[in-house]
Amino acid sequence: MLKTLTAAAIAEYERDGFYFPIPVLGAEEVQRYRSALEAFERDNGGPLRGPMMFKTHLLFRWVDELIRHPKVLDAVEDILGPNLLAWNTHFFIKEPGDERYVAWHQDLTYWNLDPDEALTAWIALSPSTPKSGAMRMVPGTHTREVVPHLDTWKNGAMLTRGQEIAVEVDEDKAIDVTLRPGEMSLHHQKIFHASPANRADDRRIGLAIRYIPTHVRQVVIDDDSAALVRGTDEYGHFQLEPRPERDMDPALVAMQAEAAERQARILYHGTDRPTFRADI
Structure with missing residues (x-):
């Protein structure tokens, strides 16, 4: 039985490789989460960068809340099933007038997950519009x-390698994934997608949560980790991550640094790069 998505929504996701908008957060929740992020930024000299952009659910209790939010998980479960891991969390933040962009790409290219059943839940904490640099997706390319x-x-390229698709992309078919604060999109890990620079007056803040069913495995390293967010894990392919009891708990900060280093080994596999670029 479906929890939140309709059969038509599931069919659209399977046909197009993405589905939106899905309302998941109320206005008060959006304000609380955005305020928590921006308070940390003010206290620590600016936006998250480099390794701190990844596995943020280990650093902040409020991000851990988001990856377990019932409305988020209900929609993800409708597509992936009841046993779910949050493999990664990644903020995509574009400042007003920011020239940074995301080129056309497929997520799976460097994730090294098998089978290819991951999806991204992208939650907007500010307006995501064509002007502010919303994602664009080409239906069916998944x-x-x-x-x-x-x-x-x-x-200026926000992806780990500045990677971009090396074949022709029919941008005339692309759809703008416009989201209001508190809305979410879901997309398949093989969909062609990109996002331009932010020309709006507000920041474009999005949290990407990478969900996988528990039977998926990592094929590059054998010590990858993930958070069990719903159901049970009968496979043990990933080390299970604990929940933070408070923001920036020293033990979890150390664990996040180790987890981010493992992510770098996965995402930069086959290169001589030892860690994340500081400018992403």
């Missing part, structure tokens, strides 16, 4: 295998 990508390492 049915293709992973296509060649070029690692550009460009400044």
Whole structure:
């Protein structure tokens, strides 16, 4: 029995490779989460960068709340099933006038997860519009295998390698994933997607949560970790991550640093890069 999505919504996701908008947070929740993020930024000299962009659910109790939010998990369960891991969390923040962008890519290219059943829940904490740099997706491209990508390492490219699809992308077919604060989109890990620079007056703040069913495994390293957020894990493919009892708990900060280092080994596999770029 479906928990929140309709059969038509599931069919749209399976056909297009993405579905939106899904309301998951109320206005007070959005304000609380955004305020928590921006208070940390003010107290620590600026936006999250580099390794701190990843596995943020280990650093902040409020991000841990978000990855376990019932409305988020109900929608994800409708697609992936009842036993769920949050493999990663990643903030995508574009400041007003920020020239940074995300080129056309497929997530699975460097995730090294098998089978290819991951999805991203992208939660907007500010308006995500074409002007502010909303994601754009090409329907149906998730049915293709992973296509060649070029690692550009460009400044301003927000992905780990500055990667971009090295084959033609029919941008005329792209759909703008417009979200209001508190709304969420879901997308398949093989969908062609990108996002331009922010030309709006407000920040564009999105939290990407990478969910996988518990039977998925990591094929590059054998010590990867994830958070069990719903159901049971009968496979043991990942070390299970604890929940933070408070923000920036020293033990969890150390664990996040180790987990981010493992993420770097996965995402930079095959290169000589030892850790995340400081500018992403």
